[in-house]
Amino acid sequence: MVVPIRELAGCRTAHDRLDEAIAGLTDQQARQPSRLPDWSVGHLLTHIARNADSVVRRIEGAARGEVLSQYEGGREGRAADIEAGAARPAADLVADVHRSSARCDEACAAVAAEVWERPTLGLVGGESPASFLAFSRWREVEVHHVDLGLGYQPDDWPADLVELWLPGLLEALPGRTDPAGLLAWTIGRAEAPDLPDW
Incomplete structure (x- = not known):
């Protein structure tokens, strides 16, 4: 059984680092463009939060023996959720990221070891073991922390x-x-x- 201990620790640290970086976010910063085309910082923070929810959705599904898609409604559902949340006040965006990341950490810590071997689905439909969720979430948070354009760089x-x-x-x-x-x-x-593009 492969429990992704290193990746889970990386996720927790990345979540803490991101929480600290966005703690004082202003409404003006939330509306500014991110480094991703056509997305504001608000879009990106909403995406980071919904991505955490998608990890919780799939890991809890795997624990029940279900193979669930990453996002309800697929790509369209993902896009609609991001658009719906992007213009919220900065305080709401920050609280959403904090809560969803904490739920992600809690769900991953609570799962039984054998669940990490069970299949899950990504956005494009390919199956991978649940253990990959920890790495993909860690990667997602680190890359998008840079994409926010708030000072965090690939060198970090x-x-x-x-x-x-x-x-x-x-x-x-x-x-x-x-x-x-x-x-x-x-x-x-x-x-x-x-x-x-990757």
Whole structure:
């Protein structure tokens, strides 16, 4: 049985760090653009909160022996929830992120060890073991903390996350770009090749 201890610890720390970073968020900051196209900071904070809810939904479903989709209503439901919550006052956004992250931590801490091996569904429908939820939530919080544009940078990402995530991304690089161009760049013989969005 694989209990994602390292990933769960990473999630808790990421949640605490994000809570601290947004504690004094103003309404003006909540309305400003995030680093993601067409999303304000309010959109992004709402997404972070609903993503935590999606982890709780799937882990509790897995505990009952159910394989649930990530978001009720799929992509459309996800988009509607984000849009509906984006314009709330900053205090409401901050409280929502804090509450949903805390529920996520509590649900993950309460689950029996055997549940981590059970299947869950992602947004695009692919199955993965419930243990992947801890990593995907940790990754989500760390990346979107940067995307908020409030001072947190990729250099601030914890070494444990980079160590877990980077090897898989590097392995997939040749399939995302010109392999010869990638090799030439790696050995200092060319500029980095174009890389489509992840």
